[in-house]
Amino acid sequence: MAGNVDAPPPLESPAARGGEPAADEPWAGWVAVVTGASRGIGAGMAARFAARGLALGLCARTTPAAPTGAEQRTLVASVDVTDETAIEDFADAVVDRFGRIDLWVNNAGVLAPIGPLRAAPAAELDAHVRTNVVGVLLGSRAYARHVRSRPGGGALVNISSGASTNPYAGWAAYCASKAAVDHLTRVVAIEEADAGLRALAVAPGVVDTDMQASIRATPREDFPSLDRFLALAEDDAFNSPAWVADRILDLAVGATTQSSEAGRDVVVRIADEPRSR
């Protein structure tokens, strides 16, 4: 199924819109793509990016809403990230509208199936890997092609998870797919370095979304770590999507040296948001 791309009126070029970027806002005039922007972290990230002045290309299977006040600099589309044609058409539509893409965030992801691997239906495992791995491969490929099609570099952020390195009983598919996201990002980083593409796999910390609600609703026998996630909710110990979005912007412009223990590794875990409580 090809993506159903809405076509709002054209906008002035990023250069005309942003002028010279301010030193403290190097992303001024940037165009960002966020997949999985219909809800959760993706929608929150889109709202924050919009508030910071970026133009946006947003997609999910459910057409995302443009952030309030940013309707004229947002393109929205219904795209299944497992659909190669839909992703390529979406990338082309964003470039047609805004001229270029400076930051591409592969955020769309699923958690299911939850439960012991021995009970998981093959069709659900296949669907999971198609979204979380093939979807990220296709999005990364579309962005690498775009960056090579024009001068200047770009930032690719693939949303990972602490589950990429921590094994959780009940999450075999998710742990495997997020480990794959980390490693495919390392490959893209070396393949595209000469084109100026900065590729990062970013674990956002725990953010209270539908995905977290589905974790908390899992029977304990399917997910032995349930109590840890119930306690996080009890303590309201979440990162906000705005915090995640700001850290991603910092990482994308290279303004921060946050990195994993591997030093120069491209895999990054976002720090916990300071809490006033």
Ligand code: NAP
């Ligand atoms: P969420 O609330 O379940 O939202 C997932 C988003 O992905 C939705 O917009 C969904 O939209 C979209 N999506 C799913 N399958 C898709 C597909 N095939 N094509 C296009 N879009 C698709 O999840 P979230 O908590 O915001 O998670 C966002 C990302 O952060 C995921 O990659 C997740 O693994 C990661 N993450 C989350 C947490 C957390 O604590 N929440 C922690 C670590 C990592 P449609 O259903 O409309 O397509």
